[in-house]
Amino acid sequence: EKTANDSIIQQCKEIIEQQCNISIDQNSFYYTRFVMHIKNLIFRKNENSIKITENGKLFETIKKTYPKSYKCSLVIKRLFKEQMNFELSDEELVYLILHINQLYTREN
Numbered sequence: 001e002k003t004a005n006d007s008i009i010q011q012c013k014e015i016i017e018q019q020c021n022i023s024i025d026q027n028s029f030y031y032t033r034f035v036m037h038i039k040n041l042i043f044r045k046n047e048n049s050i051k052i053t054e055n056g057k058l059f060e061t062i063k064k065t066y067p068k069s070y071k072c073s074l075v076i077k078r079l080f081k082e083q084m085n086f087e088l089s090d091e092e093l094v095y096l097i098l099h100i101n102q103l104y105t106r107e108n
Contacts, residue, residue, distance in 0.1 A: 003078075004100075005038075005039060005042055008038065008042065008049045008079070008080075008083065008084070009035055009038050009039070010026060011036075011077065011079055011083075012038055012076050013026075013031075015072060015075045015076055015079065016072055016076075016100055016103055016104070018068075019068070019071065019072040020068060020072060020100070020103075020107075021102045022103070022104060022107040023107065024103055024107055025107065027105065028103075030099075030102045030103050030106050031101070031103065033099065034099045034100075034102075034103055037095060037096070037099050041088075041092060041096075042084070045084065045086045056090065058094055059090040059091070059093065059094050062094050062097050062098065063097070065089075066097055066098075066100075066101045068104065069097045069100040069101040069104060070093075070097050072100050073093050073097045073100060076088075076096060076100075077093065
């Protein structure tokens, strides 16, 4: 049965496919890792256990290094804000960008 989490995951997948102009293999290792990341993100939000660390410099570096994945992450960030009232931190975006980039580079 479909859950709200499944819907968010599906929407994230569609955003990445549209933004990066790729078709994601849902059986791939990287997609499985991405799904686990999103599920853990939602779990941490529900448990109010979002970790904040001092990765500001890392965020700036990742943002510049992977501009396409960063742009995509902002669309996903908006989705989380609109549908879950969940503001993703720069910290969370770092990991999201890395996952998106792995999907993008593996599918290209």
